[in-house]
Protein backbone atom coordinates (compact mmCIF):
# COMPACT_ATOMS: atom_id res chain seq x y z
CA UNK A 1 0.00 0.00 0.00
CA UNK A 2 1.53 3.31 -1.15
CA UNK A 3 0.39 6.55 0.48
CA UNK A 4 1.19 10.16 -0.37
CA UNK A 5 0.53 12.69 2.41
CA UNK A 6 0.83 16.45 1.93
CA UNK A 7 0.61 18.80 4.84
CA UNK A 8 -1.00 22.08 5.44
CA UNK A 9 -2.25 23.34 2.14
CA UNK A 10 -2.14 27.03 3.04
CA UNK A 11 -4.49 29.38 1.17
CA UNK A 12 -4.40 30.12 -2.53
CA UNK A 13 -0.62 29.65 -2.81
CA UNK A 14 -0.89 26.19 -1.26
CA UNK A 15 -3.79 25.19 -3.50
CA UNK A 16 -1.90 26.33 -6.60
CA UNK A 17 1.20 24.41 -5.54
CA UNK A 18 -0.82 21.22 -5.20
CA UNK A 19 -2.46 21.77 -8.60
CA UNK A 20 0.89 22.40 -10.29
CA UNK A 21 2.79 19.50 -8.69
CA UNK A 22 0.28 16.72 -8.10
CA UNK A 23 0.62 15.09 -11.55
CA UNK A 24 4.42 14.83 -11.20
CA UNK A 25 4.10 13.47 -7.66
CA UNK A 26 1.54 10.91 -8.78
CA UNK A 27 3.79 9.82 -11.66
CA UNK A 28 6.80 9.50 -9.37
CA UNK A 29 5.13 7.64 -6.46
CA UNK A 30 2.02 5.91 -7.93
CA UNK A 31 0.15 6.26 -4.60
CA UNK A 32 -2.85 4.07 -3.81
CA UNK A 33 -4.16 6.74 -1.41
CA UNK A 34 -3.59 10.49 -1.07
CA UNK A 35 -4.16 12.49 2.13
CA UNK A 36 -3.69 16.19 2.95
CA UNK A 37 -4.46 18.52 5.82
CA UNK A 38 -6.86 21.31 4.86
CA UNK A 39 -7.46 23.33 8.02
CA UNK A 40 -5.81 26.39 6.40
CA UNK A 41 -6.79 25.73 2.79
CA UNK A 42 -9.26 28.62 2.52
CA UNK A 43 -7.63 31.99 3.14
CA UNK A 44 -5.38 30.47 5.79
CA UNK A 45 -8.24 29.18 7.92
CA UNK A 46 -11.31 26.90 7.55
CA UNK A 47 -12.06 24.63 4.55
CA UNK A 48 -14.97 25.71 2.32
CA UNK A 49 -16.80 23.23 0.14
CA UNK A 50 -15.32 24.50 -3.13
CA UNK A 51 -11.77 23.85 -1.93
CA UNK A 52 -12.60 20.44 -0.47
CA UNK A 53 -14.14 19.48 -3.84
CA UNK A 54 -11.05 20.80 -5.64
CA UNK A 55 -8.87 18.44 -3.60
CA UNK A 56 -11.27 15.56 -4.27
CA UNK A 57 -11.08 16.31 -8.02
CA UNK A 58 -7.27 16.26 -7.78
CA UNK A 59 -7.52 12.72 -6.43
CA UNK A 60 -7.25 13.16 -2.66
CA UNK A 61 -9.08 10.54 -0.59
CA UNK A 62 -9.09 12.20 2.85
CA UNK A 63 -8.53 15.72 4.19
CA UNK A 64 -7.72 16.03 7.88
CA UNK A 65 -8.19 19.14 10.02
CA UNK A 66 -7.14 20.77 13.26
CA UNK A 67 -7.85 23.70 15.52
CA UNK A 68 -9.01 25.93 12.60
CA UNK A 69 -11.38 23.42 11.07
CA UNK A 70 -14.57 25.02 12.46
CA UNK A 71 -13.36 28.64 12.30
CA UNK A 72 -16.11 29.59 9.88
CA UNK A 73 -18.64 26.79 9.93
CA UNK A 74 -21.27 28.99 8.24
CA UNK A 75 -19.17 29.03 5.06
CA UNK A 76 -18.31 25.35 5.08
CA UNK A 77 -21.42 24.19 3.20
CA UNK A 78 -21.79 20.40 3.20
CA UNK A 79 -18.14 19.80 4.12
CA UNK A 80 -19.02 18.30 7.51
CA UNK A 81 -22.55 17.03 6.87
CA UNK A 82 -22.23 15.13 3.58
CA UNK A 83 -21.45 11.40 3.93
CA UNK A 84 -19.49 11.69 0.66
CA UNK A 85 -17.25 14.47 1.94
CA UNK A 86 -13.56 13.62 2.16
CA UNK A 87 -13.09 16.12 5.03
CA UNK A 88 -12.68 14.81 8.59
CA UNK A 89 -12.00 16.78 11.81
CA UNK A 90 -10.32 15.97 15.14
CA UNK A 91 -12.06 12.92 16.63
CA UNK A 92 -11.53 13.56 20.34
CA UNK A 93 -13.80 16.56 20.97
CA UNK A 94 -15.90 16.25 24.11
CA UNK A 95 -19.14 14.69 22.90
CA UNK A 96 -22.44 15.79 24.45
CA UNK A 97 -25.90 14.58 23.35
CA UNK A 98 -27.32 18.12 23.30
CA UNK A 99 -24.42 19.62 21.36
CA UNK A 100 -23.36 17.28 18.54
CA UNK A 101 -20.03 18.15 16.94
CA UNK A 102 -20.33 18.43 13.13
CA UNK A 103 -18.55 15.91 10.93
CA UNK A 104 -16.57 12.77 11.64
CA UNK A 105 -13.18 12.23 13.19
CA UNK A 106 -12.24 9.20 11.11
CA UNK A 107 -13.03 7.51 7.82
CA UNK A 108 -12.24 4.26 6.07
CA UNK A 109 -11.43 4.51 2.33
CA UNK A 110 -11.51 1.37 0.18
CA UNK A 111 -9.61 1.10 -3.10
CA UNK A 112 -8.53 -1.95 -5.09
CA UNK A 113 -9.55 -4.22 -2.23
CA UNK A 114 -7.49 -2.29 0.35
CA UNK A 115 -9.14 -0.50 3.27
CA UNK A 116 -7.31 2.43 4.82
CA UNK A 117 -8.50 3.89 8.14
CA UNK A 118 -7.52 7.55 8.69
CA UNK A 119 -8.16 9.17 12.06
CA UNK A 120 -7.52 12.78 13.09
CA UNK A 121 -6.56 13.48 16.73
CA UNK A 122 -5.81 16.76 18.48
CA UNK A 123 -4.00 17.68 21.68
CA UNK A 124 -5.02 20.20 24.34
CA UNK A 125 -1.43 21.07 25.29
CA UNK A 126 -0.78 24.75 24.39
CA UNK A 127 -3.92 24.65 22.23
CA UNK A 128 -7.22 26.46 22.72
CA UNK A 129 -9.66 23.56 22.62
CA UNK A 130 -10.25 21.33 25.64
CA UNK A 131 -10.47 17.77 24.42
CA UNK A 132 -10.74 14.16 25.42
CA UNK A 133 -7.27 12.75 26.15
CA UNK A 134 -5.99 11.76 22.66
CA UNK A 135 -3.97 8.78 23.96
CA UNK A 136 -6.86 7.26 25.89
CA UNK A 137 -9.25 8.11 23.05
CA UNK A 138 -7.27 6.26 20.32
CA UNK A 139 -6.58 3.33 22.64
CA UNK A 140 -10.31 2.81 23.23
CA UNK A 141 -11.20 3.58 19.61
CA UNK A 142 -8.88 0.89 18.21
CA UNK A 143 -10.09 -1.60 20.82
CA UNK A 144 -13.78 -0.96 20.11
CA UNK A 145 -13.92 -0.50 16.33
CA UNK A 146 -15.77 -3.29 14.53
CA UNK A 147 -15.18 -2.19 10.93
CA UNK A 148 -12.48 -4.05 9.02
CA UNK A 149 -9.36 -2.22 7.83
CA UNK A 150 -5.89 -3.06 6.52
CA UNK A 151 -3.90 -0.13 7.88
CA UNK A 152 -4.30 2.86 10.21
CA UNK A 153 -2.97 6.38 9.57
CA UNK A 154 -3.06 8.94 12.40
CA UNK A 155 -2.84 12.73 11.88
CA UNK A 156 -2.06 14.03 15.39
CA UNK A 157 -2.57 17.81 15.47
CA UNK A 158 -0.45 19.02 18.36
CA UNK A 159 2.08 21.63 19.46
CA UNK A 160 4.73 19.56 21.26
CA UNK A 161 7.22 17.10 19.81
CA UNK A 162 7.14 14.84 22.89
CA UNK A 163 3.45 14.09 22.45
CA UNK A 164 3.97 12.94 18.88
CA UNK A 165 6.87 10.57 19.56
CA UNK A 166 5.06 9.14 22.60
CA UNK A 167 1.92 8.63 20.51
CA UNK A 168 3.95 6.73 17.88
CA UNK A 169 5.49 4.56 20.61
CA UNK A 170 2.07 4.06 22.22
CA UNK A 171 0.56 2.91 18.91
CA UNK A 172 3.54 0.81 17.77
CA UNK A 173 2.13 -2.25 16.02
CA UNK A 174 -1.42 -0.86 15.91
CA UNK A 175 -0.98 2.09 13.53
CA UNK A 176 1.00 2.02 10.29
CA UNK A 177 1.96 5.69 10.32
CA UNK A 178 1.61 8.51 12.87
CA UNK A 179 2.44 12.06 11.83
CA UNK A 180 2.24 15.47 13.43
CA UNK A 181 0.63 18.58 12.04
CA UNK A 182 0.10 22.16 13.25
CA UNK A 183 3.69 23.37 13.71
CA UNK A 184 4.26 23.79 9.95
CA UNK A 185 7.97 22.89 10.09
CA UNK A 186 9.01 19.63 8.44
CA UNK A 187 11.13 17.66 10.92
CA UNK A 188 14.07 15.38 10.18
CA UNK A 189 13.16 12.57 12.59
CA UNK A 190 11.24 10.07 10.49
CA UNK A 191 11.67 6.52 11.79
CA UNK A 192 9.98 3.15 12.11
CA UNK A 193 9.36 1.68 15.57
CA UNK A 194 10.17 -2.02 16.19
CA UNK A 195 6.60 -3.29 15.69
CA UNK A 196 6.11 -1.39 12.42
CA UNK A 197 4.71 2.06 13.22
CA UNK A 198 6.31 4.78 11.12
CA UNK A 199 6.37 8.37 12.35
CA UNK A 200 7.46 11.92 11.66
CA UNK A 201 6.97 14.73 14.19
CA UNK A 202 5.76 17.26 11.62
CA UNK A 203 5.14 17.12 7.88
CA UNK A 204 5.66 20.83 7.24
CA UNK A 205 3.62 23.11 5.02
CA UNK A 206 2.55 23.67 1.44
CA UNK A 207 2.32 27.40 0.92
CA UNK A 208 4.30 30.65 0.84
CA UNK A 209 7.93 30.24 1.91
CA UNK A 210 8.74 33.79 3.09
CA UNK A 211 5.92 34.06 5.57
CA UNK A 212 4.95 33.65 9.21
CA UNK A 213 3.18 30.30 8.72
CA UNK A 214 1.46 31.70 5.62
CA UNK A 215 0.82 35.25 6.86
CA UNK A 216 2.87 38.40 6.36
CA UNK A 217 5.65 39.13 8.87
CA UNK A 218 4.24 42.67 9.19
CA UNK A 219 0.99 41.24 10.54
CA UNK A 220 2.59 38.79 12.98
CA UNK A 221 5.84 40.34 14.24
CA UNK A 222 4.18 43.02 16.45
CA UNK A 223 2.63 40.38 18.69
CA UNK A 224 6.04 38.90 19.43
CA UNK A 225 7.58 42.35 20.02
CA UNK A 226 4.84 43.47 22.41
CA UNK A 227 3.23 40.30 23.78
CA UNK A 228 -0.17 41.56 22.61
CA UNK A 229 -2.26 41.36 19.46
CA UNK A 230 -2.99 45.12 19.58
CA UNK A 231 -0.67 46.05 16.74
CA UNK A 232 -0.04 45.15 13.14
CA UNK A 233 -2.41 44.86 10.18
CA UNK A 234 -4.99 42.10 9.88
CA UNK A 235 -3.26 38.87 8.96
CA UNK A 236 -2.94 38.60 5.20
CA UNK A 237 -1.80 35.76 3.02
CA UNK A 238 1.57 35.98 1.34
CA UNK A 239 1.83 35.24 -2.36
CA UNK A 240 5.24 34.50 -3.82
CA UNK A 241 7.95 31.90 -3.46
CA UNK A 242 6.48 28.66 -2.22
CA UNK A 243 7.32 25.36 -0.61
CA UNK A 244 5.55 22.01 -0.82
CA UNK A 245 6.21 19.39 1.84
CA UNK A 246 4.89 15.98 2.66
CA UNK A 247 5.82 12.34 2.91
CA UNK A 248 5.53 9.14 0.91
CA UNK A 249 5.10 5.92 2.89
CA UNK A 250 4.80 2.26 1.97
CA UNK A 251 2.89 -0.19 4.13
CA UNK A 252 2.57 -3.95 4.09
CA UNK A 253 0.30 -6.02 6.36
CA UNK A 254 -0.54 -2.87 8.33
CA UNK A 255 3.11 -2.04 9.05
CA UNK A 256 5.30 0.70 7.62
CA UNK A 257 8.51 -0.31 5.87
CA UNK A 258 9.49 2.82 3.92
CA UNK A 259 9.31 6.58 4.60
CA UNK A 260 10.47 9.29 2.21
CA UNK A 261 10.18 12.99 3.01
CA UNK A 262 9.10 15.30 0.20
CA UNK A 263 10.23 18.91 -0.06
CA UNK A 264 9.87 20.89 -3.26
CA UNK A 265 10.80 24.56 -3.29
CA UNK A 266 10.30 27.15 -6.01
Ligand SMILES: [Fe+2]
Nearest residue numbers: 066067068182
Ligand atom coordinates in the same frame (compact mmCIF):
# COMPACT_ATOMS: atom_id res chain seq x y z
FE1 LIG B 1 -3.43 24.03 13.61
